[in-house]
Amino acid sequence: MAEYSTLGSVAVLQVNNPPVNSFSHHVRQALVDGLERAQRDPAVRSIVIMGKGRTFPAGADIREFGSGAAVKMPNLLMVLQAVDTCQKPVVSAIHGTALGGGFELALASHYRLAVPSARMGLPEVHLGILPGAGGTQRLPRVVGVKTAIQMITSGQHIKAQQALSLGIVDKIVQGDLLKEAVSFARSVEGRPVEDRRISQKTVPEADKVDEVVEAARKTILRKARGAIAPMTCVQAIQASVLPFEAGMAREAELMAFLMTSWQAPAQQYAFFSEREVRRWSHPRDKRINFKTAKPRVVKSVGVVGAGTMGMGITINLLQAGLKVVMLEVNKKQLDKAVNTIKKTLSQKSASQKMSQLTTAMDYSQLRDVDIVIEAVFENMRLKKEVFRKLDAVTKPQTILASNTSGLNIDEIAAVTKRPDKVVGTHFFAPANVMRLLENIYGRQTSPETVATAMQLGVTIGKVGVLVGNCPGFVGNRMLGSYTAEAVFLLEEGAEPQDVDRAIEEFGFPMGPFRMGDLSGTDIGWKGRIAKGLTTEHGPPPATPALYRRGNRYCPLPDMLCMKGRLGQKTGAGWYRYEPGSRTALPDPVVLQMIQDYRQEHGFKKRTISSQEIVERCLYPLINEGFHILDEGIAARSLDIDVIYLFGYGWPRHTGGPMYYAERVIGLEKLLCSLETYSARYPDHAHLQPSPLLRNMVAKGGSLAALGTDSKL
């Protein structure tokens, strides 16, 4: 609701709809009623609109979008029309975040004030829609089309000071916002409101708009990677040169197009899933969950191994204000890590943050930390050795976490006397940038230990997802079938760039081969050597070239590594790279290697369509997701989706692999395609449809119903 009160001649409307004061139907109704009341009351000469509690309205109530309640009268457009056309000056007083419809309300007001910490923006593009309450028409009238395109298509929030410089807010106020807003409102009483209406202004440099749009188009299309909202936002902004009513009509038409697209619900599902993962439960035992388990307080963290991951994790921990003891056995590497950390931390706070960092080469220096995150080489023998040492030197309450990419957490825990305090905390590279934290529950991990790992994720700004223990956990296990199928496609006739192009057109930032070159082709190679699937010099003795342990195997990635082509770091991998450049250039040497291999093993080259590439790579990945749900490794399909959205670049406009499977492909079609492919390739085990998928198609039922995605 919106609480109505008067302070002398000023009517104050305070939106009170926790937690973020979104415009649910009852709020909209109360605002319209409040405005009418203020208009009617001759003693009222000005109106202040603000938010109660933590924020100015953060936009439309996204939960209403699916139900039709968003269009129930009065809709948001009608509220804003009432504000704009009000005969008495309306002042929006902003604190917290004025987002989406909230920011549009401020733009419809005649004056805007903000506290210094306020932020504002139009993030609708992340929900697959556009700012459909006049945002695409009013913002360009203030800041110009170029800045409006930048703000609306990025969805970024701006700070109060920047809003002031852009002419969006009229004044930044210190002190008590209500008092300041009332005093400001009094100062503008009696002034004409007509020339304060943004809707009545014209877009600056309107004659250059088509040029500006044309210049933005290519970049936006490239960045959008298949998402339709960004370019639709631009089309709406382009209409801001028309008279206001005509522009609003165009905005409404484009909003309806987006609202009824398949991408908008997918992105809104992603928004709520990102938050739903905080309500975690044990994947197999739902009685153990976020409500009952209490985290330990973490003030200091030990990081073991200052390589790629240890360094990134340390930066992340320092940025969050934690104390860190970073231990490394290689002095040169330790020094290198410290230099990189110093450079990465922002200039402003570097010295203060660096003072929280202690470096160590002696394990005893870890004795007092609250949690240790191990990030040494991916080698079980080494990990066990490290955990034995950690168990011996740290205080008994210290939690011991491993950043392993997929090794058995129970096996690691078993070498300690505190298996209840051992947990997997799987960060993603670069660890200070990537938002995902995949936390792994071992057989004996205590609820308190898991709660602490999940809470640590929150403290350091990660999206933490809890999963069970199995080789590769959720993310890398699913990725295994994707990369396997990608190389099988090379055998049959595709080239690395064909596969990458198809996957990138689907919406991933990088296809599997460009990705392999970026992370280093030797990462997978070392893993396969450790598992005995290959040796550094070729297949293990007496092994068929194309089979390992009864499964089809493609040795092309091993052959690449044996040639020393380890990716960007060696200037050559699946592609070649000019010195100092990261541009992947198709390499005749690799294409010849693949061609010779095809000839040697009797593969006949054929043309493979992009559709087949996408299906062959992504359907087995999704199929593995069904196995994972069936085994209780992930508690809910949304946990898998969040892992893929935040850790693997899965395009957000498709909702994530499991959402995409159910709501876009359709489970029946997915099953049918997997059956077709598995009949064609009976020895590709990951193409065999999962029993859960078969069962769901046979009996019906939804993925959400398998878990606790009750709110979605």
Ligand SMILES: CCCCCCCCCCCCC[C@H](O)CC(=O)SCCNC(=O)CCNC(=O)[C@H](O)C(C)(C)COP(=O)(O)OP(=O)(O)OC[C@H]1O[C@@H](n2cnc3c(N)ncnc32)[C@H](O)[C@@H]1OP(=O)(O)O
């Ligand atoms: C058939 C065709 C018809 C077409 C014509 C339709 C015409 C109808 C006219 C409609 C016009 C609407 C136009 C408008 O432009 C659309 C919008 O405004 S969309 C919303 C835009 N706003 C946002 O995207 C903000 C989203 N929220 C956030 O970014 C953050 O929540 C925050 C505000 C920055 C706060 O962050 P935190 O402090 O970290 O808190 P949380 O994120 O954890 O959130 C707490 C809690 O609140 C829930 N929540 C947040 N925002 C909303 C919201 N806008 N609606 C509903 N719920 C929201 C969030 O989910 C958390 O709850 P939990 O999920 O944990 O239960």
Ligand SMILES: NC(=O)c1ccc[n+]([C@@H]2O[C@H](COP(=O)([O-])OP(=O)(O)OC[C@H]3O[C@@H](n4cnc5c(N)ncnc54)[C@H](O)[C@@H]3O)[C@@H](O)[C@H]2O)c1
């Ligand atoms: N690199 C990635 O993309 C990535 C992503 C997620 C998880 N991981 C996992 O993170 C872990 C570390 O990977 P990385 O890429 O940072 O490796 P890395 O090779 O860059 O760094 C490992 C570091 O550990 C140090 N080290 C070795 N033995 C040690 C010991 N006994 N005590 C202290 N330090 C020791 C090494 O000197 C080295 O600096 C691995 O388990 C890996 O699977 C890596």
